[in-house]
Amino acid sequence: MSIEHRSLWLAVVLVLPLAIAQAAQAETIQVVIDKMAFSPTAISAKVGDTIEWINKDPVVHTATVKGEWEVMLPAKKSVTQRLEKKEAVDFYCRFHPNMKGKLTVD
């Protein structure tokens, strides 16, 4: 086996399963906004997971972590957000601050 073949083989054996395992682990978590409330209000996720925010209301909402990040949630639309880092945060809707939730990314 040549060096090139061996390194290709190593790449297939070592890297590919890892990539498949990661892809299999990454989940999409649906959070529904309906009648002025997030559901669920407590979200647990892992780095690499995606949140699908599904806004069923006829009004625009946001998912905002003060001083950190904000996702705009247009009326009657879905928006996806990939979770890139570990964090445990409280989020709320900037337009309707009585709408609240918690997000934990491990």
Next chain:
Amino acid sequence: MFVRPIAALAGLCLFAAAPFAQAQDKPTDPQIAHIAYTAGVIDVEAGKLAKDKSKTKDVVDFANQMIQDHEAVNVQALDLVKKLNVTPEDNATSKALTKAATEKRAELSALDGAAFDKAYLDNEVAYHKQVNEALEKVLIPSAQNAELKQLLETGLKLFQGHQAHAEQVAAELK
């Protein structure tokens, strides 16, 4: 001032508490639909005034949101009354709300700059608070149709959200 319409609503509430007067004095679904719709229209109009008059971005953004949110919810309300075959019925409470809003509008129109921003937001806080009370104490308990009740409950959360948002914007102006 919003003393009169709320007095009217409180009046309804008092009558509703008197056991034998309940049937006549509770607002009917067609009246409730009219009151809720009117309450939304009033805030849309106030928003349009603020959009024209204010030069503060946060205030204009807030006003635009009020216009969009209340217009969207009123479209839902109209769809529902159509589906339920209910014709919204004008009534003393709706008339009092409209009259008070017309007076408030004249008062706000006379102001400019920071004085306008403050008066508009203070009124938004007070107005949403009073509508919330009316929804909680009179309109929601009086509503007969389950779908209308549900729409009012969502409306209450929306108005509560707006009240909280108005309080935040008002606090940030200072």
